[in-house]
Amino acid sequence: MTGSTGCSKQAADTKQKVEGLDKLGQIGVISREEGSGTRGTFAQLAGFVQENTDKDQTVKDAKIADDTASVLNMVGSDRSAIGYGSAGIMVSDSQVKVLSVGGVEPGKNNAGYPLSRSFYLVWSGKLNDVEDDFMRYIRGAGQEIVSQSYTAVGKQSSFLSLKPKGKITVTGSTSVGPLLECLAEEYMKLNPKAVITVKQTDSSDGIRQTMQGKCDLGMSSRDLKDNEKEILDYESIARDEIAVIVNKENPLEDISLEQLEKIYTGKIKEWQKLYD
Structure with missing residues (x-):
């Protein structure tokens, strides 16, 4: 009985964390350009670089940003968007917010953050x-x-x-x-x-x-x-850390590397299916 109660509480917490995702519709994927070191490192750490090649598998219909400032502007103007960039430059503001990754926030000297370079x-x-x-x-x-x-x-x-x-x-x-x-x-x-x-x-x-x-x-x-x-x-x-950002209207606070991989390779196309 104790184990069952614990699982029920965890499921309730997860449901609470993603409440409202169904209102966001299709995920707007924002990526850096080919040749970007941030893109290459992000793809490698999130696990979507093809074996024996330097090619990442970023979904073909991703919108491309040439720098971190462009990522901020694109995500800030699209309530369904997700993007990434240098945490040293990218901060939460009135239009975007920075997500934790695997329960760990990006930050100086934070050795547990998985997107570090x-x-x-x-x-x-x-x-x-x-x-x-x-x-x-x-x-x-x-x-x-x-x-x-x-x-x-x-x-x-x-x-x-x-x-x-x-x-x-x-x-x-x-x-x-x-x-x-x-x-x-x-x-x-x-x-x-x-x-x-x-x-x-x-x-x-x-x-x-x-x-x-x-x-x-x-x-x-x-x-x-x-x-x-x-x-x-x-x-x-x-x-530096690579920060993952979403629009301020997105209720998400945390995301996993596996979910990032699925989003950026097109395996997950809608926000409501993030936890399926």
């Missing part, structure tokens, strides 16, 4: 003086800036710039880009002889342009592939 800078060959000085800043004093919105990967320490003169071009991930812009701005205050330009495209483009010598540093929000590791040097500069 590293931010990387990549380069080819030996760093020149100004590049090396900038990297020293990021590893030390720059970690204070990292810790404001992300999880630091090193201890904050004092930094004395050698003030080398030069230009640095940085290209890649739109998730890493806002952090790099902040780091570059603060570094250039310490070294006025440096000029750093940050161009946001996507992770794969940043890695490709670095290999081709078209930029000095590449930004990636996904792990490097084996062939990329053979060509490039790389370093983690921060830890």
Whole structure:
């Protein structure tokens, strides 16, 4: 009798959690573009990357967003939508809310959150003086800036710039880009002889342009592939979580990796069938 009572209570709680989903209709799937490191990492962690390939199985009729800001706008304007993006940028507001995943909320230093990844800078060959000085800043004093919105990967320490003169071009991930812009701005205050330009495209483009010598540093929000590791040097500069968001009118508060996989591969197309 005790076990039966416990199961009944759990079923009642589950029903309460999803009350109102039937009013939302078909799920509006919002995905990042191909080449996005956030998309690649999300698909890998949620379990819908094809074996022996780099292809994810995102449903073909998903609406595509080129950056986190676009995801926020698209989900905020569609009560049936679901999307994902960098937790360091994406926050709940009047139009969207961030879901827990598997009962765990995204957040700095939250080791139990299942959608966690590293931010990387990549380069080819030996760093020149100004590049090396900038990297020293990021590893030390720059970690204070990292810790404001992300999880630091090193201890904050004092930094004395050698003030080398030069230009640095940085290209890649739109998730890493806002952090790099902040780091570059603060570094250039310490070294006025440096000029750093940050161009946001996507992770794969940043890695490709670095290999081709078209930029000095590449930004990636996904792990490097084996062939990329053979060509490039790389370093983690921060830890970030991928946040899952829905419209504020959606009653859902928590979602599982299995449910995300089914939504993003089209196995679940309607909100009311989420718990079938």
